[in-house]
Amino acid sequence: MLLAIDIGNSNVVCGLSDNNHWTEQFRIHTVANKTADEYEVIYRTLLSSRNIKLEEVDKIVVSSVVPSLILPIREMIKKLFGKEPLVVGPELYPKLNIGIKNPYEIGTDLVANAVAAHNKYKGNCIVVDFGTALTFTAIKADGNLLGVSIAPGLKTAMASLSQNTAKLPNVDIAVPPSCIGKNTTHALQAGIVMGYKGLVEYLLKEIKSELEGDTRVIATGGLSKVMLPVIDCFDHHEPDLTLDGLKIIGNQFYKQ
Structure with a gap:
């Protein structure tokens, strides 16, 4: 399952794709000073409420137009899923x-x-x-x-x-x-x-x-x-x- 995270200026929009189809989507307000721990609680709760097991997510891709959120979101992903996300940027x-x-x-x-x-x-x-x-x-x-x-x-x-x-x-x-x-x-x-x-x-x-x-x-x-x-x-x-x-x-x- 692929998790896509689009960090925008107003909202963080997330989608879960299985077999190339979006199965779940959710959005939260963008708060630039939230910590990785706070995002971990939010994402754990959202995924649990949709009966998504963390181990089912094997691909994670992130886009952000809010530079200050890249690090906490990245740290949250490493804590929650035990893997580095693919962060979209010029090197790609x-x-x-x-x-x-x-x-x-x-x-x-x-x-x-x-x-x-x-x-x-x-x-x-x-x-x-x-x-x-x-x-x-x-x-x-x-x-x-x-x-x-x-x-x-x-x-x-x-x-x-x-x-x-x-x-x-x-x-x-x-x-x-x-x-x-x-x-x-x-x-x-x-x-x-x-x-x-x-x-x-x-x-x-x-x-x-x-x-x-x-x-x-x-x-x-x-x-x-x-x-x-x-x-x-x-x-x-x-x-x-x-x-x-x-x-x-x-x-x-x-x-x-």
């Missing part, structure tokens, strides 16, 4: 089936997204990941990861408004009834959700023109499901794309 990239121009700058989650997209769809791809940051990752048909566009995520933008103004609250990200808000909540949702619709559609048009040729657009990330009803230029919705990429990377390296 030359062995992947994608090309990366700036390996020390790109997030490992975006590399996992690119690996999964290229593996599934082969041709030109753009992965739009609706997370803490909103990212657009461009992958050529030959596997070259050309680059990335980054904007604040929807929740990040909403939280920034709330934190930097006296009267605007932090409201849920949801599709408003109209682009003209009749109250503060709907006004914020109109500006963020419908404004981001325009941002996403425009950036996709520009990125497609630079990629040239037919291009598939894949939506992923925690808030992708909110945006699907208002953006009609997605070809695929892959909520588990990052975990899928980690699974592909893990299976590749554990075979060697």
Whole structure:
């Protein structure tokens, strides 16, 4: 059984794969100062509650965009499973089936997204990941990861408004009834959700023109499901794309 751990800025998302299928998934809030012992208690409890025996997990792959959590998660894995995890990073990239121009700058989650997209769809791809940051990752048909566009995520933008103004609250990200808000909540949702619709559609048009040729657009990330009803230029919705990429990377390296 393979355990994939995706450490993001907001959540740590984990998936257990058996016979190449996800059998369990769970997520916990990212807390940058948690210790290995605290994570050990959390993971032991989560796995036990799902009747997963520790010895059943024989492959572990980790991606992190939070550098301070790599060490405690690594130590937790060694304590709990008695083995070193495969940590995705620049030293692995030359062995992947994608090309990366700036390996020390790109997030490992975006590399996992690119690996999964290229593996599934082969041709030109753009992965739009609706997370803490909103990212657009461009992958050529030959596997070259050309680059990335980054904007604040929807929740990040909403939280920034709330934190930097006296009267605007932090409201849920949801599709408003109209682009003209009749109250503060709907006004914020109109500006963020419908404004981001325009941002996403425009950036996709520009990125497609630079990629040239037919291009598939894949939506992923925690808030992708909110945006699907208002953006009609997605070809695929892959909520588990990052975990899928980690699974592909893990299976590749554990075979060697």
